[in-house]
Amino acid sequence: MAKQLNYHTLREIFTRFQDSEPEPKGELNHVNAYTLVVAVALSAQATDAGVNKATEKLFQIADTPEKMLALGEEGVIEHIKTIGLYRNKAKNVIKLSRILVDQYGSQVPCSRAALESLPGVGRKTANVVLNMWWHYPAQAVDTHIFRVGNRSGICPGKDVVAVERAIEDHIPVDFQQHAHHWLILHGRYICVARKPKCKACIIADLCQFEEKTE
Template sequence: MAKQLDYHTIREIFTRFQAAEAEPKGELNHVNAYTLVVAVALSAQATDAGVNNATEALFKIADTPEKMLALGEEGVIQHIKTIGLYRNKAKNVIKLSRILVEQYGGEVPNSRAALESLPGVGRKTANVVLNMWWGHPSQAVDTHIFRVGNRSGICPGKDVVAVERAIEDHIPVDFQHHAHHWLILHGRYICKARKPACGACLIRDLCQFEDKTE
């Protein structure tokens, strides 16, 4: 784990990220808050591309919790069976849809606690929805962010909650909203787990990763 970078270095890092891509976007396809919740819940241990392929047809016929309930668990399975853990995920999608209809009038709540109470929705999923749909500066820490944060020194921590706190504590406020998207994309395409593309990295000179590649 690298040591925590100082404020000025972190500001320079995110200034560069912003210059390269001012409005980074999540890569999960969705049409409303509900389909975003479902897509992020389905993305656990799956790729965004795989989830998008599975949900393309699903969201055309079930873009509300009411329509998803009408489709039923077996109907959901037929659409998402290319995704890992699809049976359990289909069960959770139906359960969370029922809760949204019965307790929230079919609307997605905008509180972390309420979101985390939904089956299949953890802290990361809740933070993604709060950030992408409601515009909260919440930080959804996945394996990419955990890796980048600890390698670089941007936001080191021994677990995802510690990394989340490090982002909130050390990344300047004006970069908070897009911070997790910049970090995810950087980890997905540049600072990869096995073969980081350090030669193409725009923050290489500021990063503390000792095993940099050429």
């Protein structure tokens, strides 16, 4: 694990990220807060591209909790069976849809605790929804951010909560709205797991990773 980078280095890193991609976006397709919750819940142990392919037709016919309940668990399975753990995920989608209708007037709640109370919605999913839909600077730490944070020293931590805390505590606040998107994209396309593309990295000179590739 690299040491935590200092404030000035972090500001330079995120200035470069911002210059390169001023408005980074999440890659999961959605049409409203409800479909965003469903898409993120489905994305656990699956790729965004795979989820988008599965939800393209699903969201055309079920973009509200009521429509999803009308479709039923077997109907959801028919659309998402190309995704890993699809049976359990379909069950969770139906359960969370029922809770939204019964307890929240069919509206997606905008508190982390309320979101985390929904079946299939963990802290990461809740933070994605808070960030992407309500523009709250919540940090959704996935495997990409965990890897980049610890390799580079941007946000090192022993677990995802520690990395999330490192982002909130150390990254300048004016970059926090988009921080997790920049880090995810950097981990997905540049600082990849096996052979990081250090030659193409815009922060290579500031990164503490000792095993940089040529």
